[in-house]
Amino acid sequence: MSTWDDIDGQTRGLNSEPYRTPAAVCAALGNEKRIELVALLAKGALSATDLREKTGLSRSSLSQHMNILEARGLVKARPMGRCVAYELASTAVTDVYRAVARLCRERIEGLRKLARQL
DSSP states (O other), X not given: OOSGGXXXXXXXXXXXXXXXXXXXXXXXXXXXXXXXXXXXXXXXXXXXXHHHHHHOOOHXXXXXXXXXXXXXXXXXXXXXXXXXXXEESOHHHHXXXXXXXXXXXXXXXXXXXXXXHO
């Protein structure tokens, strides 16, 4: 199969391979701190120092989170003298983050409407 959209119903049950990469990306985003890091980087590149200051993460925690995001192809690290600057790997990462944020806002609004009806 060339894309995930090409998978038909008969193939789905037989081959989970096409779903591994999207599942790995979703798993990388399945952490509050990593979502926060992506949200910050959606506004532009930041140094590791800036990210630590904005998130309150220790150096080792930030490094672990960024390694996961980088391994999944979501962020890129670039040396900046004695520091490292991070940026999102592509605009598609920003698109995914915004889509998830929009989905969450819609869900929250739906819950608020339901609560007002009660």
